[in-house]
Amino acid sequence: MAKAIGVDIGGTGIKAGLVDLSHGTMASDRVRVPTPEGASPQDVLKAVQSVLKTLDIEDSSLPLGVAFPAIVKRGKTMSAANVSKEWLDFDAERFFRDGLNRNIVFVNDADAAGVAEARHGAARDVQGLTILTTLGTGIGSAFLYNGVLVPNSELGHLNFREFDSVEKWAATSARERENLTWAEWAERLQAFYTHVEFLFSPDLFVVGGGVSKNADDFLPLLELNTPIIPAIHRNNSGIIGAASLAAD
Incomplete structure (x- = not known):
């Protein structure tokens, strides 16, 4: 079974796991x-x-993908909306490669989630444009x-x-900060998705995202x-997509 490691860095949590690449599923518990x-x-x-130490995976030859919430161009982070401004125009891929002492692939977190859903999830075999x-x-x-x-994007x-x-x-x-009901939040999502559509x-x-487990409350x-439709891999999509891209 081909495997790779995915790390998903978010604004509130950092998650990692071992991924079964043939099925696009988690092959370990999520840390x-x-x-x-x-x-x-x-x-x-x-x-x-x-998180990598907690995963305790001894095979250092496994591909490692790291997903991050920023525009990523040629290994550099070009934005910093929900993280320190130190990430602006920062050579993040080299920084993690040196800091972890291994080769990595560094990607935008939502792009990683999209790859997971296109290869192994809700967008598999969909023709045309999936957002x-x-x-x-x-x-x-x-x-x-x-x-x-x-x-x-x-x-x-x-x-x-x-x-x-x-x-x-x-x-x-915003929903949590303002204590919005599902219906109140859905009105905002309606405006957003109508505009994007x-x-x-x-x-x-x-x-996707953690709230996708509550999709029936707002979609x-x-x-x-x-x-x-909700993402199949929900909050694991970033881990699975980062691992998949690293294995490429």
């Missing part, structure tokens, strides 16, 4: 630690070292055209009404022309 306050590079590296969105601390997005990733940072980033108004963190005319929306409240 999680909170994202360090401020999320500086050194503190995040220590947290990643901690995956991860609803969490922010809103991540992945564009997949006939299963091929078009990276760094960042729909959570669309200007919307008085907000410079729609995620400040419509992410899961108008801009891109997708063939399928896939909704049926949305009225769109595009089918919208």
Whole structure:
């Protein structure tokens, strides 16, 4: 069985696990630690070292993929919405490669989740444009055209009404912060997805992130022309996609 390790760094948690690449499923328990306050590079590296140590996988030749909540171009992080500003224009792939003392593949977290769902999940064999969105601390997005990733779409940072980033108004963190009911939050998601639908005319929306386990509480409240379904791998999508891309 071909295996690889995936690490998914988020705004609130850092998760890792061993992935069975042939089935696109977890081959170990998921290990999680909170994202360090401020999320500086050194503190995040220590947290990643901690989750990998807890995983206790002795085979250092296994591919390792690391997913991160930022625009990633040629190994550099080009944005820093929910992490320290130290990540701006930062050579993150080299930093983790040196800090972990092994080769890695470094990718945007939503793009990793999109790859997992296109290869092994809700978007498998879907023709045309699939837009995956991860609803969490922010809103991540992945564009997949006939299963091929078009990276760094960042729909959570669309200007919307008085907000410079729609995620400040419509992410899961906004629902929790403002104590919104599912119906109240769904009204915000309706505005967001209607806008994205108008801009891109997708063939399928896939909704990931931890809140996707509660999909029945809010997805049926949305009225769109595009089918919208929860991610199959839910909050493991980033781990599975990062591991898959590392194995490539």
